[in-house]
Amino acid sequence: MISSERMAAVDENADALGVPRKQLMESSGNAVARAVRRVADPDSSVAIVAGRGNNGGDAFVAARFLDEYDPTVHLLGRPETISTDIARKNWEALVAAEYDARTVTDSKSLELGDPDVVVDAMLGTGVTGELREPEATAAEAIDALDATVVSVDVPSGLDADTGERADSAVSADHVVTFHDEKPGLTELDAEVTVADIGIPAAAELFVGPGDLRSVRRGVRGGDSRVFVIGGGPYTGAPALAGQAALRAGASLSFVAAPEKVAGQIQGYAEDLIVQDYAGDHLTPDQVDGLVQTAHDYDDVVVIGPGLGDDDETLEAARRFLDAFEGEAVVDADALPVVSEVDTDATLVCTPNRKELAKMGGPDVEGPLRDARDDIASFAADIGHVVVAKAAEDVVTDGERTRIVRAGTPAMAVGGTGDTLAGVIAGLLGTQDSFDAACAGPFVNGLAGERLDAERGDGLLASDLLDAIPRALWGDER
Numbered sequence: 001m002i003s004s005e006r007m008a009a010v011d012e013n014a015d016a017l018g019v020p021r022k023q024l025m026e027s028s029g030n031a032v033a034r035a036v037r038r039v040a041d042p043d044s045s046v047a048i049v050a051g052r053g054n055n056g057g058d059a060f061v062a063a064r065f066l067d068e069y070d071p072t073v074h075l076l077g078r079p080e081t082i083s084t085d086i087a088r089k090n091w092e093a094l095v096a097a098e099y100d101a102r103t104v105t106d107s108k109s110l111e112l113g114d115p116d117v118v119v120d121a122m123l124g125t126g127v128t129g130e131l132r133e134p135e136a137t138a139a140e141a142i143d144a145l146d147a148t149v150v151s152v153d154v155p156s157g158l159d160a161d162t163g164e165r166a167d168s169a170v171s172a173d174h175v176v177t178f179h180d181e182k183p184g185l186t187e188l189d190a191e192v193t194v195a196d197i198g199i200p201a202a203a204e205l206f207v208g209p210g211d212l213r214s215v216r217r218g219v220r221g222g223d224s225r226v227f228v229i230g231g232g233p234y235t236g237a238p239a240l241a242g243q244a245a246l247r248a249g250a251s252l253s254f255v256a257a258p259e260k261v262a263g264q265i266q267g268y269a270e271d272l273i274v275q276d277y278a279g280d281h282l283t284p285d286q287v288d289g290l291v292q293t294a295h296d297y298d299d300v301v302v303i304g305p306g307l308g309d310d311d312e313t314l315e316a317a318r319r320f321l322d323a324f325e326g327e328a329v330v331d332a333d334a335l336p337v338v339s340e341v342d343t344d345a346t347l348v349c350t351p352n353r354k355e356l357a358k359m360g361g362p363d364v365e366g367p368l369r370d371a372r373d374d375i376a377s378f379a380a381d382i383g384h385v386v387v388a389k390a391a392e393d394v395v396t397d398g399e400r401t402r403i404v405r406a407g408t409p410a411m412a413v414g415g416t417g418d419t420l421a422g423v424i425a426g427l428l429g430t431q432d433s434f435d436a437a438c439a440g441p442f443v444n445g446l447a448g449e450r451l452d453a454e455r456g457d458g459l460l461a462s463d464l465l466d467a468i469p470r471a472l473w474g475d476e477r
């Protein structure tokens with residue numbers, strides 16, 4: 001089962017892996033032609049009714065695989081209004097090859113005749129709202145025919161995710177959908193075929209540029225604040241995490257740190273708002289105040305960077321996680337307490353392989369990706385998202401598991417885990433925790449790749465900070 005949003009991301013990931021959409025369209029069209037052949041007799045007449053998007057594009061391809069039926073193709077609109085170049089190229093190929101390809105500029109001139117089979121390729125996952133003209137009249141004309149209706153991807157007018165039907169949605173006898181079942185088709189009274197269109201499994205397993213589409217929309221539309229609880233023996237880590245969160249879209253970034261080091265942390269970056277508490281390390285008596293602040297301001301918390309593992313500090317981290325009910329990234333020294341608390345918070349844990357074992361997860365020798373099932377069952381046990389960090393990261397919420405290949409050996413330097421924790425936190429405020437956990441290491445890794453390409457080795461974690469926005473936004477703005 002796959003949602004339209006995820007389908008679009010997987011399409012884009014396939015493209016990035018070298019399987020372009022035009023190739024997918026060719027496979028889609030071929031699958032539609034096979035379905036027509038299954039329901040048609042050798043002397044059947046076939047009419048194709050196509051819209052102006054890729055749904056129509058699939059049918060233009062199908063026409064080329066149905067030569068023996070000499071199909072009539074009706075494009076609902078002028079060719080210059082075809083909305084994608086891959087669909088337009090397939091239309092132009094039909095015209096150049098002298099198929100019976102007709103353009104219908106007004107619904108009254110739609111002449112379907114009396115075909116035995118109709119291919120409904122007006123609207124697929126791009127449909128929005130009630131059917132407009134000429135699709136609405138065309139849908140009624142299709143339903144009025146005594147023909148077998150084969151719908152491309154979804155019956156036109158049906159929402160692929162919810163199954164909601166627009167008033168004049170097409171009633172299909174058969175549906176050929178692509179790559180995976182669509183939630184909106186489960187209750188449909190029609191024969192549904194799921195056609196494999198050659199999308200590599202890697203397009204779903206490896207986080208890719210397609211996974212950033214929804215993340216960008218979220219960041220653009222959102223407004224999140226991050227609250228780093230870190231610092232003590234170390235001062236750089238909370239500063240890197242706090243700045244990385246801003247670079248990934250957080251609007252404000254606070255750091256709560258012991259007064260002994262607060263000034264030093266503030267000194268790293270004026271962009272951080274550093275709040276100090278008494279002493280030189282986190283102690284349990286600070287916890288209530290920190291929880292109150294985090295709840296009052298609905299902050300995404302990052303707990304752990306540079307915190308230190310003093311017994312009192314670990315007890316404080318335990319109490320914080322016990323009481324906190326929001327979203328938090330847990331990193332570094334705070335990780336071992338996660339499996340000791342029963343928290344209502346939504347956590348994203350970011351252990352490296354040593355920390356993974358230390359927090360009760362699998363003790364993995366080789367590549368983490370080979371142990372992804374064990375890591376997934378650990379995530380399911382603790383009920384939180386786990387980002388197990390290595391050359392290739394494993395991200396899992398216990399059900400879904402993705403691998404992040406982005407990054408370079410140059411990133412094996414102190415502090416890149418802190419920027420990662422900050423990037424995830426910066427995204428968490430506006431994303432589902434699993435999506436933020438997948439996008440975070442991908443963006444952090446892309447930033448490292450770009451810097452490595454530009455400068456070669458000697459990369460510093462602090463160099464990543466201003467490369468994060470470009471990695472997140474790509475050439476989109």
Ligand SMILES: NC(=O)C1=CN([C@@H]2O[C@H](COP(=O)(O)OP(=O)(O)OC[C@H]3O[C@@H](n4cnc5c(N)ncnc54)[C@H](O)[C@@H]3O)[C@@H](O)[C@H]2O)[C@H](O)CC1
Nearest residue numbers: 024052053054055123124125126127128129130131132153
């Ligand atoms: N991996 C895959 O699943 C692949 C799917 N393919 C096919 O692509 C379509 C989705 O194509 P898209 O261009 O995004 O949108 P549509 O063709 O569904 O429709 C957009 C088209 O229709 C117009 N429109 C939208 N709403 C309405 C309305 N209510 N009334 C009238 N017209 C409407 C809009 O203006 C656009 O022009 C998917 O379903 C698959 O069939 C790829 O071909 C291969 C990979």
Ligand SMILES: [K+]
Nearest residue numbers: 123152154156
């Ligand atoms: K359709």
